[in-house]
Amino acid sequence: MDIDFILEISSLYLEAGKFTLKLAFIGIILSLLIGIFCSLVNYYKVKFLKKIVNWYIELSRNTPLLIQLFFLYYGLPKVGIKLGAFTCAVIGLAFLGGSYMAEAFRGGLEAVSKAQIEAGLSLGLTKAQVTRYIIFPQALAVSIPSIGANAIFIIKETSIVSAISLKDLMFVTKDIIGIYYKTNEALLMLVVAYLIILLPLSLLLTYVERRLRYAGFGN
């Protein structure tokens, strides 16, 4: 193990780690928005949209991200749709994550009891108000553990964007192995980098999960 070398390459990993986080962050936010939208469409059984949403969910859950990325990045330009690698990665992550988030959120929505909604309606709230002030906050709280798990899943999924030549942690590692042939050092740094990103999140999630179980929302 070459300590000097590790120090030398650590700045590269810092840069790549930041990139991975940035990509994951945008991916998670977009997935959340798509997920909330899809689950609300399903919850209120919006006629035409419901079909599209369900097809989207099946399509995204039953295909691997790598193939989605290849199609977006190498396939689409041939029919005139040219997207940058970063845009492709973001679209891919959002496309994949959206259906997972929708699933997480669906569980939350189903946990809101009917009495809550009826109580809101009998107070004279409109349907939109009931959604905004009664259903949404409770559903969100219930689904936070699965949303967190999905967020970690999305961060882990970013590890394949090097396939469309984005300079993330995997890309840097492959580069260093290729150029310097310092395999052990590069792999060690790779694992350390992912642990620094994922370990605190996973511990936080365990903590939040335990706290939420106390909340219990009137049950």
Added chain:
Amino acid sequence: MQDLGIRVLIEGNNLYRLMGGLLVTVKIALISVIISIIFGIPFGIVMTSKNKLLRLVCRAYLEAVRIIPVMVWLFIFYFGVPKLTGIHLAGDVVSVIVFSIWGTAEMGDLVRGAVTSLPKHQKESGKAIGLTNVQIYRYIIIPQSVRRLLPATINLVTRMIKTTSLVVLIGVVEVLKVGQQVIESFVLQSPSASFWVYGFIFFLYFIICYPISIFSKKLELRWKE
């Protein structure tokens, strides 16, 4: 020409080659799933044991496998292990090893979930009528757990098939790689080949995984009662 692009799929033996590539992925996935089930069930049962140390070791294994992306594990076994030990393994062997390690952890967690979700009195009644530990598992725990376990296990198969698409990145010649070869050899005749080939591969994965996940959902619904 644009409208001729789709013909690249049926040109020569391209379709046959692509299917052969797909078979490589599916084979890796199935072998890994079988190994995962064989090791995952005892692993899951061990995870429910009362021994704290044993549980801690299992927990550490599970978390270590889960927290590091599969892609990183593939890199560690493909690049790191040969350097450390001098043993060179082919990409597909590495894939089977990594996916079995990953699958065993996931399967173990499913088994643990299924076993601990059984009410406690089931085990206690077994003890009360004088069954041995082996008999309790054989006649009480396992038959009931299987019902809870099977849908999730089938789901694991689709996850495995989807995740094995990564093996192309450690040099295994599977459907994506074959697709690239087809595109390269037809780059002059049909410039839009990559749209159709990658689109077709996308569709192939869907065709395989969709029925399996529908089946698992149906099973889950039917056994809920």
